[in-house]
Amino acid sequence: MDSGMNEKTTAELEHLRGLIDGVDQQLLHLLRKRLDLVAQVGTVKHGAGLPIYAPQREAAMLAKRREEAKNMGIAPQLIEDILRRLMRESYLNEKDVGFKQVKKDLGSVVIVGGKGQLGGLFSQMLTLSGYQVNLLDKDDWQQADSLFADAGMVLVTVPIAITCELIREKLTQLPADCILADLTSIKTEPVKAMLEAHSGPVVGFHPMFGPDVGSLAKQVVVVCHGRSPEKYQWLLEQIAIWGARIVEAEPERHDSAMQLVQAMRHFSTFVYGLNLCKEEADIDTLLQFSSPIYRLELAMVGRLFAQSPELYADIIFAQQDSQHAIGDYLDNYREALELLKRGDRNEFIKQFQSVAKWFGDFAPQFQRESRIMLQSVNDMKTN
Numbered sequence: 001m002d003s004g005m006n007e008k009t010t011a012e013l014e015h016l017r018g019l020i021d022g023v024d025q026q027l028l029h030l031l032r033k034r035l036d037l038v039a040q041v042g043t044v045k046h047g048a049g050l051p052i053y054a055p056q057r058e059a060a061m062l063a064k065r066r067e068e069a070k071n072m073g074i075a076p077q078l079i080e081d082i083l084r085r086l087m088r089e090s091y092l093n094e095k096d097v098g099f100k101q102v103k104k105d106l107g108s109v110v111i112v113g114g115k116g117q118l119g120g121l122f123s124q125m126l127t128l129s130g131y132q133v134n135l136l137d138k139d140d141w142q143q144a145d146s147l148f149a150d151a152g153m154v155l156v157t158v159p160i161a162i163t164c165e166l167i168r169e170k171l172t173q174l175p176a177d178c179i180l181a182d183l184t185s186i187k188t189e190p191v192k193a194m195l196e197a198h199s200g201p202v203v204g205f206h207p208m209f210g211p212d213v214g215s216l217a218k219q220v221v222v223v224c225h226g227r228s229p230e231k232y233q234w235l236l237e238q239i240a241i242w243g244a245r246i247v248e249a250e251p252e253r254h255d256s257a258m259q260l261v262q263a264m265r266h267f268s269t270f271v272y273g274l275n276l277c278k279e280e281a282d283i284d285t286l287l288q289f290s291s292p293i294y295r296l297e298l299a300m301v302g303r304l305f306a307q308s309p310e311l312y313a314d315i316i317f318a319q320q321d322s323q324h325a326i327g328d329y330l331d332n333y334r335e336a337l338e339l340l341k342r343g344d345r346n347e348f349i350k351q352f353q354s355v356a357k358w359f360g361d362f363a364p365q366f367q368r369e370s371r372i373m374l375q376s377v378n379d380m381k382t383n
C-alpha cells in the first residue's frame with residue numbers, strides 16, 4: 001500500500017515507475033519489430049511451402065538465448081517463456097498469410113458434417129491453403145450428387161455414433177479416384193466402413209485436439225492408412241505444413257490407446273464433475289482455497305462440461321472394451337479405499353513408492369513441466 005509512505009519515497013517510486021514504463025514501451029516497439037520480421041519469415045515460408053513449425057530452429061534459438069541470458073544474469077527460463085509465447089503468437093499470425101497448396105489439381109473437397117466444430121476448423125485450414133471446399137451438412141443431401149461429382153476428396157466429420165452408417169449408406173458412389181477420409185475419434189470401424197464403401201484411396205485421421213486450438217503448430221494428428229497411400233501422400237505433407245506432427249498407427253492400436261487416453265480419462269473427469277455437483281460444492285469457495293494445482297485441475301474438469309455432451313458420450317460409449325479400462329480403475333479405487341479404511345498407512349506408502357518407481361524419469365520430468373504450467377496458472381490470478 002502506498003499510504004503511510006513519506007513524500008521522498010513516493011517521489012522515488014514514481015520516478016522509477018516512470019523509467020519502467022519507458023522500458024516497457026521500448027519492449028512494445030521491439031515486439032512490433034520482431035512480429036514484422038517474423039511475418040516476413042512467414043511469407044518466405046509460405047512461398048517455399050515450408051512448415052510453420054521448425055523444431056530444430058526453435059530448439060537451437062532457445063538454447064542460444066538461454067546461454068546469453070545466463071551470461072547477463074537473467075534467468076534462462078524467463079527468456080525461454082517470453083520467446084515461446086512470442087513464437088506462439090507468430091504461429092497464430094502465420095496462418096493469416098495462408099498456406100502453400102500442396103495439391104493443385106485435386107478438384108473440390110467435400111466436408112460431410114462441415115458445419116460442425118471440427119469440420120469448421122478443417123474447412124478453414126483447407127480454404128487457407130487454396131482448396132475449393134464445399135460443406136455438406138445434414139440438410140444438404142439433395143446436393144450430394146452434384147457435390148460428389150467433382151470431388152477430389154470427401155472428408156467425413158459427423159458425430160461418431162452415425163459415422164459408419166453414413167459412410168456405408170451414403171458414400172458408395174464417389175468418383176473412383178476420390179480420396180475418402182475421416183476425422184473420427186475412433187478408427188477401426190470407420191476405416192473399415194470406408195474401405196468397404198469406396199474402392200479408391202482411403203485414409204483415417206484423428207486430430208488429437210479440439211477446434212479451439214488457434215493454430216495446428218505442434219499439434220498431433222494420428223493417421224491410419226487405408227488404401228493407396230501414394231494418392232494421399234500430399235495430404236500428409238499439407239497437414240505438416242500447417243505445423244502438425246503426423247503419428248502413424250494401426251487403427252486397432254490407436255483405438256486401444258484411446259480407451260485410456262480418452263474413454264477412461266473423460267469418464268473419470270465426468271464422475272469428478274458429477275461428484276462436485278452432487279455434493280453441492282461451492283466452486284467460488286473451492287477457488288478461494290485452491291492451490292495452483294487444484295485450480296488447474298478444476299479448469300480441466302470444468303472444461304469438459306463446456307463442450308458437447310454428445311461428443312463425450314460417443315467417445316466413452318464407442319468401444320465396448322473401454323468398460324474394462326474404466327472397470328479396472330474402479331477396482332483399483334475400491335482397493336485403495338479399503339487401504340484407507342483399514343488405516344494401512346504403510347501399505348499406502350509402499351504402493352506410492354512402487355508407482356513412483358514405475359513412472360521412473362517421467363515423474364521428475366512431469367514435475368518440471370507442471371511447475372511451469374502452474375506458474376502460468378498463478379500468473380492468471382487477478383486478485
Ligand SMILES: NC(=O)C1=CN([C@@H]2O[C@H](COP(=O)(O)OP(=O)(O)OC[C@H]3O[C@@H](n4cnc5c(N)ncnc54)[C@H](O)[C@@H]3O)[C@@H](O)[C@H]2O)C=CC1
Nearest residue numbers: 113115116117118137138157158159160184185209210211
Ligand atoms: N470436437 C472435437 O474436439 C473433436 C472432434 N473429433 C471428431 O470429429 C467428428 C465431429 O465432431 P464435432 O465437430 O465435434 O461434432 P459437431 O456436432 O460439432 O459436428 C458434426 C456435424 O455433423 C453434422 N451432421 C449430423 N448428421 C449429419 C448427416 N446425416 N449428414 C451430414 N452432416 C451431419 C451436424 O449437423 C454437425 O454440423 C466426430 O467424429 C468427432 O469424434 C475429433 C477430434 C476432436
Ligand SMILES: O=C(O)C(=O)Cc1ccc(O)cc1
Nearest residue numbers: 184185207208209210211303
Ligand atoms: O479440447 C479438449 O478438451 C479435447 O479433449 C478435444 C478433443 C476431443 C475429442 C478428440 O477426439 C480429441 C480431442
